[in-house]
Amino acid sequence: MNSAIDLSNINFGYRDSNPLLAGLNLTLQQGQVHAILGQNGAGKTTLINIMLGRIKPTSGQVRVLGHPPDSLFCRQRVGAMMQLGGLPLHIKVREFIELFSSYHQHPTPLDDIISLCQLEGFLQQTFDTLSGGQKQRLFMAIAMVGDPDIIFLDEPSVGMDVESRQQLWQAILALKQQNKTVLLTTHYLHEAETLADELLVLREGKCTNLTDIPELANIYPRAQIKFTCDLPEVTLLDALPMVNLSVEGNKFTILTNEPNPILQRLLTQFDVHNLQVAPMSLEEAYLSLMNNGNA
Template structure:
């Protein structure tokens, strides 16, 4: 099952009028894996999900979902989706909602199983309008999996959930993966992306700027987080070690760097004691920031180069 391609995207481009949102994406997704798509607001994540679901028609390129055209009846029968903005009939109870959506599929999951997997047994007779934000998210998740889909899209699934509910959802996602299902996840929680994703795609301004497992992406940046106890201010430590950007929180100085040995050599030369010293691989969050910043710099350099070339051609 893990060698089965469930999504194939080739030269995918999409624009809203003159505004280009996605710019030539190429990737494929295999069965039995969890894929995380990360990007700042406006990176193109929501547009991409809508295209994969067939809710939008691509300006250019091709999309195949489970061997069918995205959005076709054959694809929809095997796909479940939990979108970031979702609403349901206010006066229907949880169990009524699940029975309704289960009726749309030929071979749905049992309602009792969906209730258990989404931890909603205690709320099955509660109307949608009376559910808390976190419970509404759980119900939307249950609806996404009620059709027993092969491919599940989860857009910010744990939004508004407490810690216990989030952990329960993570466990269910892992169960779906173990059953050979494919999960496409978008999230702003770096901990969630790192805990669940087999592979990550980093989107920036409509392009995939990095792809790989969380550990592979962190290693590719070769960044380390260096921290030590300090009673100096941020300004003072920056004056002593100006090549790095520092943060001082609760008496701990922290920075990210590619050469920790060089940093520490300079710190000791400046007479810093570096008590409670810690050197560890950079977090996924810092890797994400670094990757997007690098992409921004490349885009700026490319734009400047094109502008300079145009100016020289006009002058000639």
């Protein structure tokens, strides 16, 4: 599999501030959906702007499809939908799509873009009458109209209702089927889990690159056992030494890689109620990663 984007030893910081990116190395493979997670201010948008050639790193090398990111080649082969965007208020949606399509030598057919981004219901509306979700779908259509090989989507589902977000997800999965490379930033962990082949966690200037979504949970205990019990916490700890146990009132949670022996002891030795066993969710694993400082 060929790489779409290669970043080598990227450093970047704004004046009078701590470095946002520090020795960052990253390779994104073609034809996959890559999701970047990170807290506000972690540098996600800055990283995308470096990949787009909008800003230059303090040091390091960036190659997009083997070319400098600010080259004409990359501008023709890369599309981007950024967090903040605006358009003239009184132009219709169809007119925007036709205008931006005219900028490209080999644009995606208009009907395909309209269908992919599900714009059919508001093509004759002007920009000022669109809802937040409709505007996001229009911005995605503009990013896609040049038939790019790589698409950057910076917080694409912000402001969308549930229905619009589901439609966006369908569009992203359709891009993957077309062998497009998609890089999205998101605060919605379920969105990353649903869409991404690869998860990147940006923290303290570096990316933790996990080869697939389940690996994040695998870093931490794979199962969580929840139950209620009237016994004091110390009694359970004495019976189950070296167990990751948390308690809130009479509600207990155990995180473990080996739930079976623990379940056996709980059921045979203690009077437990409301017993639940479930795999650790992506959100819980991600929060553990952030809180423990392992990214």
